[in-house]
Amino acid sequence: MGGRETDMVLLDANGIRCDGRRVDEPRRIMIRAGVLHNANGSAYIEFGDNKIVAGVFGPRDVHPKHQSNAETGILRVRYHMQPYSVTERKRPAPSRREIEISKVIKEALLPAVMLERFPRTAVDVFVEILQADGGSRCAALDAAAVALADAGIPMRDMVSACAAGKVADTIVLDINNEEDQAGQADMPVAIMPNSGQVTLLQLDGVLTRDEYRKCIETGIAGCRLVYDIQKRALAERHFKGAGQ
Amino acid sequence: MPRTVMPGDTITREARRAGDNVLLDGDTLVSTAVGIVNVSDDTVSVIPLSGKYMPRADDLVVGMVISHTSQAWELDINAPYVGFLLATDVFGRDFASHADELTSKLALGDLVAARVANFDRTRDPLITIDDRDLGKIDSGELVKMAPGKVSSLIGRQGSMIQAIETATDAAVTIGQNGWAAVSCESADGLLRAKRAIGVIDQWAYSPGLMDRVKSALGHGGG
Amino acid sequence: MGTVSILDGLKRKLVADSVASGRRADGRALDEMRELVVETGVVPKAEGSARVRLGRTEVVTGVKVNPDRPFPDTGDRGTFICTAEIPPLAHPDAEAGPPSEAVIELARVVDRGIRESHMLDMSQLVIKRDVSVVGVFTDNAVMDDGGNLFDACSYASVAAILSCKLPVWEMAEDAPRLVEGQRRDPPITTVPVSVTMGRIGNHIVVDPSLEEWMCLDARLTITTNSEGNICALQKGGREGFTPEQLNSCAETAISVGARVRPKLEAARRAG
Structure with a gap:
């Protein structure tokens, strides 16, 4: 967590944040499903200043073969940032950060994806970050879940993600880049909205026990807002003709 | 609704x-x-409304040859698994791998109408072309749709596909896997049949589907 | 490109027959490009950016501009680097990991067209001679491979560069320091346009679609500048061209290029 000294007023006397939002208000979120031709499923998300594309392939043959599992399908996730997605140009090769995020996104999706129906296959989720802002892993996960549903991969539930955090000693929803740099805590959360299970949880920063509870609660409330937007994107893509 | x-x-x-x-x-x-x-x-x-085809025994599918070994062809059947077509199925019981060249019968990229012989997820689906109306597809064009919408393309007792074939003089081989081979003597008929199938892929479960299909079949040109 | 997928035999025949008839499978004339849509400013955090759609092909390109150390023998010129990537979401056969030779060729052909046209006046990208210069990094990412990535990446790169606003640096104690609040237009001398043509049998098609791309006997990318001169070439594919075909390809590249150039130049005004 940044905790960096700043002149910026992160939260004013009226409870308004540096970008004009209330404490429980997410940034602008826009999701479109089915944006790519070659992928079996895809989604594009703008979440604040994040701009992210996700593509899903499969279930399909596993290469290399030794990764193949006779009992179940496997899920592979690649979270990758374009060199121009951040202020300082990033080297194209995946960093340790990108590899870790790929893993936590995969593990956030695994409880929802019914891989046991497809032994010996792989489902591949590829995420490209075109522009990165605070909360890119949550936004990437939101797009990945929509892309999986768009691809017709059987899922027990959707997966919806949103971060909460602590800024100026206050628990707030969906912290932005400035708040991430100067705030006190950042907690990405993902849930399966129907079962209520939390499938991604990380924290950078220090919270009291009460703040910890409040932060999870706030994050989950944000996930539910995202869930509605995910469903609308899928409906727009698939139900346009179906008497809606 | x-x-x-x-x-x-x-x-x-x-x-x-x-x-x-x-x-x-x-x-x-x-x-x-x-x-x-x-x-x-x-x-x-x-x-x-999306996703790949899950093979079921006895389904008719349209597949494409993507490789072969000395004993069998591998077919893309729009499923999580490749379909296996055994050489003995094509050459008969006295098939000899040293004498019979598989590519003489089916080459890479060839399309075939086939039937799923069996499938149980532990092994790749076995498919057969040993029946009448099955085998290599020699003419026409491959059209793809979501496998879940194939029943809409067929329609009640085949009413939808009959309407398309009658209006265009096209012959359509529909695979349950969402792949269909459309052939027609006239370019205009082919175009209209393809357009009608595209309409079904987009509007499969909408109330006014038949009207939309009729309008797609209506006239040729653009 | 990275594509090893198999085209079904009927489609292959359709492509060949329709090219021979003079009207292509998607209805285009032989020398007709697909619809080209250029958007700029799609990645505001980059100094310049563009999304290009060429038929079903989609590329998102960003330009980052940073102070750079000059090469030892060219201390009076800025640096330019152009990369390309086909991330695995762009095509079922594209793989994550080190770039294949096809992807490296793609990046180098796009780079060459821009570099050799002298699109950017590199002498105007010097902060302090031999010490610090402006580095321009152009990174292409293919989102959807619908064929002819050469032209799509080239157009996206050129549009992203044209839309660029360059930060300004000054020297402060032997290190470049950003001058806050100042931006300038890039020093553009010409607008290069690449035109890729494929040979199928004895016929040449402009801007091959993915299906045509899988049927090509040979291909040729010709980049022309604003004066209509040729500034870069790349022949590829497993067969060749006759000298007559090469001459006619050059004429096509010049005339098609002249039609495309205004669409790219619009990025300068939009940027």
Whole structure:
């Protein structure tokens, strides 16, 4: 967590944040499903200043073969940032950060994806970050879940993600880049909205026990807002003709 | 109006059996796909609007040869698994791998109408072309749609596909895997048949489907 | 490109027959490009950016501009680097990991067209001679491979560069320091346009679609500048061209290029 000294007023006397939002208000979120031709499923998300594309392939043959599992399908996730997605140009090769995020996104999706129906296959989720802002892993996960549903991969539930955090000693929803740099805590959360299970949880920063509870609660409330937007994107893509 | 659902959506808590793409979670039937709810007798299922084909024995499929070994061809059948077509199925029982060249019968990229012989997920599906009307497809064009929409292309007792074939003079070989081979003597007929299939892929479960298809079949040109 | 997928035999025949008839499978004339849509400013955090759709092909390109150390023998010129990537979401056969030779060729052909046209006046990208210069990094990412990535990446790169606003640096104690609040237009001398043509049998098609791309006997990318001169070439594919075909390809590249150039130049005004 940044905790960096700043002149910026992160939260004013009226409870308004540096970008004009209330404490429980997410940034602008826009999701479109089915944006790519070659992928079996895809989604594009703008979440604040994040701009992210996700593509899903499969279930399909596993290469290399030794990764193949006779009992179940496997899920592979690649979270990758374009060199121009951040202020300082990033080297194209995946960093340790990108590899870790790929893993936590995969593990956030695994409880929802019914891989046991497809032994010996792989489902591949590829995420490209075109522009990165605070909360890119949550936004990437939101797009990945929509892309999986768009691809017709059987899922027990959707997966919806949103971060909460602590800024100026206050628990707030969906912290932005400035708040991430100067705030006190950042907690990405993902849930399966129907079962209520939390499938991604990380924290950078220090919270009291009460703040910890409040932060999870706030994050989950944000996930539910995202869930509605995910469903609308899928409906727009698939139900346009179906008497809606 | 068809009822639309998404993964995780509760369909009902009534005592019904869970069919395809439906999960029984406690007393709740939950959808596992983006699709349309279908209730028949006491079974609730969801017709998926996207995704790959899950092979079922006896289904007719359209496949494309993607490789071969000395004993069999491998076919892309729009499924999670490749379909295997054994050389003995084509050359007969006295097939000899040293004498009979597989590519003399079916080459890479060839399309075939085939039937799924068996499939159980532990092994790749075995397919056969040993029946009349099965085998290599020599003319026409491959058109792809979501496998869940194939029943709309066929229609009740084949009414939809008959309407398309009658209006265009096209012959359509429909695979349950969402791949169809469309052939027609006239370029205009081919165009209209392809356009009609495209309309079904987009509007499969909309109330006014037949009208939309008719308008797509109406006139040629652009 | 990275594509090893197999085209079905009927489609292959359709492509060949329709090219021979003079009207292509998607209805285009032989020398007709697909619809080209250029958007700029799609990645505001980059100094310049563009999304290009060429038929079903989609590329998103960003330009980052940073102070750079000059090469030892060219201390009076800025640096330019152009990369390309086909991330695995762009095509079922594209793989994550080190770039294949096809992807490296793609990046180098796009780079060459821009570099050799002298699109950017590199002498105007010097902060302090031999010490610090402006580095321009152009990174292409293919989102959807619908064929002819050469032209799509080239157009996206050129549009992203044209839309660029360059930060300004000054020297402060032997290190470049950003001058806050100042931006300038890039020093553009010409607008290069690449035109890729494929040979199928004895016929040449402009801007091959993915299906045509899988049927090509040979291909040729010709980049022309604003004066209509040729500034870069790349022949590829497993067969060759006759000298007559090469001459006619050059004429096509010049005339098609002249039609495309205004669409790219619009990025300068939009940027």
